[in-house]
Amino acid sequence: MPHILIVEDETIIRSALRRLLERNQYAVSEAGSVQEAQERYSIPGFDLIISDLRLPGAPGTELIRLAEGTPVLIMTSYASLRSAVDSMKLGAVDYIAKPFDHDEMLQAVSRILSERPATVPAATPAREEKPASPNDLGIIGSCPAMQDLFGKIRKVAPTDSTVLIQGESGTGKELVARALHNLSRRARAPLISVNCAAIPETLIESELFGHEKGAFTGASASRTGLVEAADGGTLFLDEIGELPLDAQARLLRVLQEGEIRRVGSVQSQKVDVRLIAATHRDLKSLAKLGQFREDLYYRLHVISLKLPPLRQRGNDVIELADTLLARQCARMGRTPMHFTEEARQVITHYAWPGNVRELENAIERAVILCESEKIPADLLGIDLELDSLGVGDEDFPDSSMLSPQPRNEPAENLSLEDYFQHFVLEHQDHMTETELARKLGISRKCLWERRQRLGIPRRRTGVGSGS
Structure with a gap:
């Protein structure tokens, strides 16, 4: 039975998380601070550590060093991705925003624990040299289309070529991206996943490329962007068809020049990032309509992998x-x-x-x-x-x-999630985000968060009634 350490100073959250994990057959220990965890436990002896980012005394990221290779999942109170970037840079295996959905937490825990053997440094060279099977890829499939896909993944993964993954929503595009990363020379570096449809257009350039202090109202400190956080590793941009045109131009510079410039900065800096993008939309058609940059489309379309629908x-x-x-x-x-x-x-x-x-x-x-x-x-x-x-x-x-x-x-x-998904997809073409949220009885922020969790892209600006 996997043994998990929870480090969280809020008693209510700590107790609730402990009950959730114990109900799902995990052994759980807990502490209210990094110091308490050090005093009570041998931290490297756990299978997984789940810690709040902000704690009394030392921050939760201090556990990354103390864990000596044990994966650390960071919880952050901010829905924005920015607060997790530094954690990922320091070596956190993943992050999750509070308040978190129970299923989201359980899926993250299950995935991290299942991947841990593949990332343990003590893996023998003989095992590493064996050709990957579909199970090694983390993807199930025996049909000819999937077998062909597995073969392409193995050929493409060792290269640094940009990959565009195409397929309907729910087909497993992120699994393909993770397989490409895990089989690449960048496997020990970060895999940063970004759902482009989930970030408000006003924030997406700052989230991806970072910003300097004073670059805009509320920018009280400089921030590292997600592209920079993926330096040396892989950047996975899901639903790239939802990326605004201005951000597309900046991304094109990353692909062409291998450099980024933070919002509000006049200096560029080099980054070594492999880009994997995914979409359920026809980017070529969007390019003809002027809704996606044609030059970026051809840069992304170096290698195209298509995931067949389940039917x-x-x-x-x-x-x-x-x-x-x-x-x-x-x-x-x-x-x-x-x-x-x-x-x-x-x-x-x-x-x-x-x-x-x-x-x-x-x-x-x-x-x-x-x-x-x-x-x-x-x-x-x-x-x-x-x-x-x-x-x-x-x-x-x-x-x-x-x-x-x-x-x-x-x-x-x-289920409520099914109902939410059906309602949004049926009405988003003729209702604004405010109207959708009002009909569902939730806030616009809650609507955005559920879109992110369920992978439902926003309708494009200008579609339907006015906003």
């Missing part, structure tokens, strides 16, 4: 479903579960417009709600009529479990 991956969907089911059972401390034959038929025939992300959410919901070891089809919450499957009733011995839903109404057990 085109054949039996991969069942392989993925079984793997995700086992993972959810382990995470929730449930005995091993399996799908009924009806559930497997529905998983196979459903189109999965939300791709792997939608499949994962459906399985998580089913594991939570299921009271036996067999997961029936209805607990998947899929709006799928029997007639649409194209199979006979004989294939469904208990087809009554697939109660059809009206096509224009959400399923009764649609």
